[in-house]
Amino acid sequence: MKYIEEFQDPMLAERLLEDIHATVTRPWALMEVCGGQTHSIIRHGIDQLLPEELELIHGPGCPVCVTPLELIDKALEIASRPEVIFCSFGDMLRVPGTGRDLFQVRSQGGDVRVVYSPLDALALARQNPDREVVFFGIGFETTAPPNAMAVHQAAKLGLRNFSLLVSHVRVPPAIEAIMRAPDSRVRAFLAAGHVCSVMGTEEYPALAERFEVPIVVTGFEPLDILEGVRRAVRQLEAGRHTVENAYPRAVVAQGNPAARAMLDEVFTTCDRGWRGIGVIPDSGWRLAPRYREYDAEHRFSVEGVTTKEPAACRSGEVLQGLLKPHECEAFGTTCTPRTPLGATMVSSEGACAAYYLYRRLGGKTTAPLEASTRD
Amino acid sequence: MCLAVPGKVLRTEERDGTRMASVDFGGVVKEVCLEYVPDLRVGEYTIVHVGFALQRLDEESARQTLELFENLGLLEEEFGDPWQAAADMGQPEDAQREVRL
Amino acid sequence: MTSTETAEAAETAETAADFSGWTCPAPLRGGDRVVMGHGGGGALSAELVEHVFAPAFGGPALAPLADSAALEVDGVRLAFSTDSYVVRPLFFPGGSIGDLAVNGTVNDLAMSGARPAYLSCGFILEEGVELELVARVSEALGTAARTAGVEIATGDTKVVEAGRGDGIYLNTAGIGVIPHGVDIRPQRAAPGDVIIVSGAIGVHGVAVLSRREGLEFEVGIESDCAALGGLVADMLAVTRELHVLRDPTRGGVAAALNEIAAAASVGVVLQERAVPVPEQVASACSMLGLDPLYVANEGKLLAFVPRAEADAVLAAMRAHPLGAEATVVGECVTEHPGMVVARTGLGGTRVVDLPLGEQLPRIC
Numbered sequence: 001m002k003y004i005e006e007f008q009d010p011m012l013a014e015r016l017l018e019d020i021h022a023t024v025t026r027p028w029a030l031m032e033v034c035g036g037q038t039h040s041i042i043r044h045g046i047d048q049l050l051p052e053e054l055e056l057i058h059g060p061g062c063p064v065c066v067t068p069l070e071l072i073d074k075a076l077e078i079a080s081r082p083e084v085i086f087c088s089f090g091d092m093l094r095v096p097g098t099g100r101d102l103f104q105v106r107s108q109g110g111d112v113r114v115v116y117s118p119l120d121a122l123a124l125a126r127q128n129p130d131r132e133v134v135f136f137g138i139g140f141e142t143t144a145p146p147n148a149m150a151v152h153q154a155a156k157l158g159l160r161n162f163s164l165l166v167s168h169v170r171v172p173p174a175i176e177a178i179m180r181a182p183d184s185r186v187r188a189f190l191a192a193g194h195v196c197s198v199m200g201t202e203e204y205p206a207l208a209e210r211f212e213v214p215i216v217v218t219g220f221e222p223l224d225i226l227e228g229v230r231r232a233v234r235q236l237e238a239g240r241h242t243v244e245n246a247y248p249r250a251v252v253a254q255g256n257p258a259a260r261a262m263l264d265e266v267f268t269t270c271d272r273g274w275r276g277i278g279v280i281p282d283s284g285w286r287l288a289p290r291y292r293e294y295d296a297e298h299r300f301s302v303e304g305v306t307t308k309e310p311a312a313c314r315s316g317e318v319l320q321g322l323l324k325p326h327e328c329e330a331f332g333t334t335c336t337p338r339t340p341l342g343a344t345m346v347s348s349e350g351a352c353a354a355y356y357l358y359r360r361l362g363g364k365t366t367a368p369l370e371a372s373t374r375d
Numbered sequence: 376m377c378l379a380v381p382g383k384v385l386r387t388e389e390r391d392g393t394r395m396a397s398v399d400f401g402g403v404v405k406e407v408c409l410e411y412v413p414d415l416r417v418g419e420y421t422i423v424h425v426g427f428a429l430q431r432l433d434e435e436s437a438r439q440t441l442e443l444f445e446n447l448g449l450l451e452e453e454f455g456d457p458w459q460a461a462a463d464m465g466q467p468e469d470a471q472r473e474v475r476l
Numbered sequence: 477m478t479s480t481e482t483a484e485a486a487e488t489a490e491t492a493a494d495f496s497g498w499t500c501p502a503p504l505r506g507g508d509r510v511v512m513g514h515g516g517g518g519a520l521s522a523e524l525v526e527h528v529f530a531p532a533f534g535g536p537a538l539a540p541l542a543d544s545a546a547l548e549v550d551g552v553r554l555a556f557s558t559d560s561y562v563v564r565p566l567f568f569p570g571g572s573i574g575d576l577a578v579n580g581t582v583n584d585l586a587m588s589g590a591r592p593a594y595l596s597c598g599f600i601l602e603e604g605v606e607l608e609l610v611a612r613v614s615e616a617l618g619t620a621a622r623t624a625g626v627e628i629a630t631g632d633t634k635v636v637e638a639g640r641g642d643g644i645y646l647n648t649a650g651i652g653v654i655p656h657g658v659d660i661r662p663q664r665a666a667p668g669d670v671i672i673v674s675g676a677i678g679v680h681g682v683a684v685l686s687r688r689e690g691l692e693f694e695v696g697i698e699s700d701c702a703a704l705g706g707l708v709a710d711m712l713a714v715t716r717e718l719h720v721l722r723d724p725t726r727g728g729v730a731a732a733l734n735e736i737a738a739a740a741s742v743g744v745v746l747q748e749r750a751v752p753v754p755e756q757v758a759s760a761c762s763m764l765g766l767d768p769l770y771v772a773n774e775g776k777l778l779a780f781v782p783r784a785e786a787d788a789v790l791a792a793m794r795a796h797p798l799g800a801e802a803t804v805v806g807e808c809v810t811e812h813p814g815m816v817v818a819r820t821g822l823g824g825t826r827v828v829d830l831p832l833g834e835q836l837p838r839i840c
Contacts, residue, residue: 001420001434001437001438002381002401003381003420003432003437004380004381004401004762006437006441007441008821008822009444010821010822010823012441012444012445013822015444015445015447016444016447018447019447034377034840035377035840036377036378036840039840042826043767043820043826044820044821044822044824044826045819045820045822045823045824045825045826046822046824047824048824048825049822049823049824061377061840062840063839063840064838064839064840089425089837089838089839090764090836090837090838090839091765091836091837091838091839091840093836094836103511103512103513104509104511106511106512107509107510107511107512108509113689113690114690114691114836114837115690115691116405116425116426116690116691116764116837117408117425117426117427118425118426119408119426120426120690138839139425139839140377142377142379142424142429143424143425143839145411145427145429146408146424146425146426146427149408149410149411149427153393156392192377193377194377194379194422194424194429195377197379197422197429197430198429198430220377220379222821222822223444227440227444246440248433248436248439248440249432249433249434249436249437249440250422250430250432250433251430252430256411256412256429256430258410258411258412258413259411259429262411357827357829358827377840378765378838378839378840380759380762380763400759400760400762400763401755401756401758401759401762402695402696402697402755402756402759403686403693403694403695403756403759403760403763404693404694404695405693405694405763424839425839
């Protein structure tokens with residue numbers, strides 16, 4: 001068992017697809033919350049294999065894409081300082097702030113480095129005692145424990161030249177915000193498997209009950225996604241709405257207690273802005289008061305930097321399935337993948353960006369590609 | 376949010392008071408922090424995100440999940456659809472219990 | 477280099493949709509300074525050529541912007557090409573900057589069907605770099621040239637102040653002779669052509685990445701860096717009707733196929749399961765969130781061949797050590813001109829877009 005190829009098997013995928021096709025009787029809109037799942041869906045062309053009645057709405061689960069403009073502007077300001085080594089996960093470098101991105105800061109002399117792990121940034125701080133090492137701590141519940149560990153260790157080692165620019169967000173408040181929106185079309189959620197590896201499943205039954213939506217904890221390989229869809233559809237067709245775990249090999253109900261304890265130790269929940277969506281109450285984490293000296297916003301006094309999100313962006317409505325991307329006035333004009341206004345256009349898997357790409361394919365193909373993909 | 380990949384623990388060690396491991400991801404070996412799953416043993420699989428083991432992978436659950444997929448079509452061919460049957464009987468949970476927690 | 481046709485196709489399509497390159501997350505066009513992506517061989521490189529270089533010094537010989545220029549001199553058709561090498565680290569598993577500097581330029585010549593003959597070599601050395609290192613790189617350069625059957629006929633050395641260079645930069649230019657009756661260029665790709673890859677992809681890029689600062693990992697593979705002149709000669713011995721050859725270096729197979737699709741205005745359909753990806757490459761890519769189709773190769777080629785010639789070409793390739801694992805990976809179609817579409821292992825489809833710049837490790 002290697003836990004990868006086994007869950008990509010085309011024969012088993014066919015079984016799952018047959019079951020889904022046999023089960024669906026009417027239209028349903030499902031949301032996969034996590035950007036990693038969206039990536040897998042697009043990468044394997046899964047959406048085209050599902051029955052026409054099923055619509056997958058790509059959720060706000062790409063941490064890079066939902067990081068608010070204001071925080072990116074703060075990152076750009078900090079990274080521009082001569083004493084700073086600014087460390088980030090690779091995919092954050094291209095996200096545009098107001099007018100520029102971290103790549104451009106680097107081209108203007110900023111010391112911006114890509115690291116694989118927050119511990120790599122910590123190691124840089126130890127190797128460069130005369131420099132300020134700042135790590136851009138983005139991510140959901142999956143990434144927050146590693147970043148918390150970096151801060152915890154910095155404190156333990158007495159490293160005064162390490163700090164974290166925090167932009168952590170949490171899934172359950174986002175699900176709640178999506179469902180609270182009037183006319184939300186989402187009828188079921190595929191919950192993010194690796195978030196639940198850390199947090200467990202305890203936060204979800206109340207949401208499933210309150211909004212009467214099935215929530216299926218789902219993994220990332222193609223068979224995992226199909227199983228998530230299959231279970232959600234089974235519930236919908238049967239009129240049920242419970243929390244199911246379709247990713248039991250990596251998710252247990254209580255999650256990872258050690259990681260959760262570290263989160264409680266280092267972070268405290270707060271309101272957070274989501275790019276293109278706005279502020280969602282209690283949807284993020286910031287450093288707890290006792291770790292305040294490791295907060296880069298505080299250390300570099302950028303708390304005053306404020307940026308307004310573009311008003312023209314309607315990605316909040318797109319995320320709820322209320323608006324098709326091309327129905328937005330900004331789509332393809334002021335908002336393109338290269339000059340995105342909101343989360344759904346920032347990510348290549350965001351609903352707006354995906355629409356943009358496939359519109360081009362559709363426009364030039366005489367026969368729909370889908371016709372030849374499945375016999 | 377969640378680019379996490381399964382890997383197999385090759386070696387474990389304490390380094391600067393931190394529990395670390397060499398983990399094999401299908402021929403690629405990388406150093407991984409074990410602080411959050413400290414009881415991982417050599418030979419076990421774990422799910423790793425940004426250099427951290429976040430959860431032990433459970434082989435038994437994985438096998439059961441795959442078995443379920445394998446039996447999907449067959450069960451239907453031979454016995455009809457067990458889930459549909461269960462749902463019709465108002466006991467949808469029963470058929471699914473084996474792969475749940 | 478990226479073809480002008482790519483840039484032109486991008487421009488015309490932009491009226492309908494601006495597709496030219498997005499990876500998660502989206503890039504920012506513009507800015508008034510050079511960014512790393514301008515050297516990545518993707519859309520930003522193409523823009524630099526189109527907006528800065530071509531207007532300043534473009535001419536009939538430069539216009540096709542292929543890997544090498546085809547020039548006619550007194551009835552002899554010459555292929556002429558240049559490339560600069562700024563790789564870091566200088567030595568990586570399976571090769572060095574010296575091997576790359578020879579093989580990269582030799583391959584650019586070979587991709588027009590030319591028999592590579594002579595190279596030039598320019599050294600840009602940083603003050604303070606160990607002479608022993610210069611000697612090792614030179615040794616690698618000489619060995620690679622002998623293996624490739626080319627002679628280094630002229631050279632140059634410059635030194636820049638300490639801190640103004642990365643140890644050693646190299647530039648090589650090369651000339652080769654294009655045999656009679658051979659016309660290999662991206663524009664000749666035609667619907668019905670079969671697409672062959674000469675072996676496993678992504679190996680060089682992953683080998684180099686494994687030694688990059690901040691990402692280090694152990695992987696038991698070495699760069700595939702090799703000179704392809706001999707393989708191409710064996711293919712041409714079977715038929716002169718090779719339509720397109722391309723070594724998928726920066727930007728990988730995805731960039732190469734996109735450029736060809738745009739240049740010839742054909743659609744490309746890739747059968748993803750047929751693409752040979754070694755386990756370690758697949759694993760490294762899944763760990764870092766990269767797509768093997770976008771990872772660089774230095775010893776592989778893509779061939780567009782008329783269907784009738786495909787079996788013979790494939791057999792000739794497999795008889796050569798550098799093409800032993802050659803296999804058909806896709807075909808050219810009339811649908812979706814200018815676009816590359818992959819059929820996934822599950823039977824779905826996805827658009828394989830032109831990369832913007834260098835691929836970055838993802839966390840989501």
